[in-house]
Amino acid sequence: MPQDDQTLDATAVPDAPSYVPPQALTLRINGAEHQLNIEPRVTLLDALREVTHLTGTKKGCDRGQCGACTVLVDGQRINSCLTLAVMHDGREITTVEGLAHEGEPHPMQQAFMDCDGFQCGYCTPGQLCSAVALLDEVKQHQASALTEGQQLEPGQLSDDEIRERMSGNLCRCGAYPNIVKAIRSVVLRQA
Ligand code: FES
Ligand code: FES
Numbered sequence: 001m002p003q004d005d006q007t008l009d010a011t012a013v014p015d016a017p018s019y020v021p022p023q024a025l026t027l028r029i030n031g032a033e034h035q036l037n038i039e040p041r042v043t044l045l046d047a048l049r050e051v052t053h054l055t056g057t058k059k060g061c062d063r064g065q066c067g068a069c070t071v072l073v074d075g076q077r078i079n080s081c082l083t084l085a086v087m088h089d090g091r092e093i094t095t096v097e098g099l100a101h102e103g104e105p106h107p108m109q110q111a112f113m114d115c116d117g118f119q120c121g122y123c124t125p126g127q128l129c130s131a132v133a134l135l136d137e138v139k140q141h142q143a144s145a146l147t148e149g150q151q152l153e154p155g156q157l158s159d160d161e162i163r164e165r166m167s168g169n170l171c172r173c174g175a176y177p178n179i180v181k182a183i184r185s186v187v188l189r190q191a
Helices: 044-051 107-114 124-139 159-165 176-190
Strands: 023-029 032-038 070-073 076-079 092-094
Touching: 032 044, 044 070, 070 124, 076 124, 107 124, 107 176, 124 159, 124 176, 159 176
Parallel strands: 023 092
Antiparallel strands: 023 032, 070 076, 070 092
């Protein structure tokens, strides 16, 4: 029994949440400015796919478990299904469509092709964005669960380190060995 006089009324219907109108925002995606007018509840993933029609970024779980929706925001990888588009007004977003440069694939894209780092390809855009960010994180001496206080250079990345740092990106085809091989080949070229 509640201590005070408050009683719960099971028949009470809470007020419907008030309508929140679309908001104007600017997303810089792959170097191009996009002026959008969207409801604040729209995720960055849905804004990319449904509003700007950049469908390279994939929706796997829509709940932060698979990494298929990974994009870079100001160079940092995030799950775009777990964040709202309105939170990124004015930020620089890179999707898989923005990795290539002047018609040439990004070295990581080339390595995935050379090493057969995919089968169906559904997870690949997220894997690529994660792998590109991974190398920058190591260059900035960011730790992983395995780093144990060492400041690793990219050339010192073990396969276990690569696996740990890519553990947020699942591949239901099980292309993991060749994904690690692809990342390792880029690491070796940059060492
Ligand atoms: S779709 Fe975002 S983590 Fe799976
Ligand atoms: S290549 Fe099919 S899910 Fe990864």
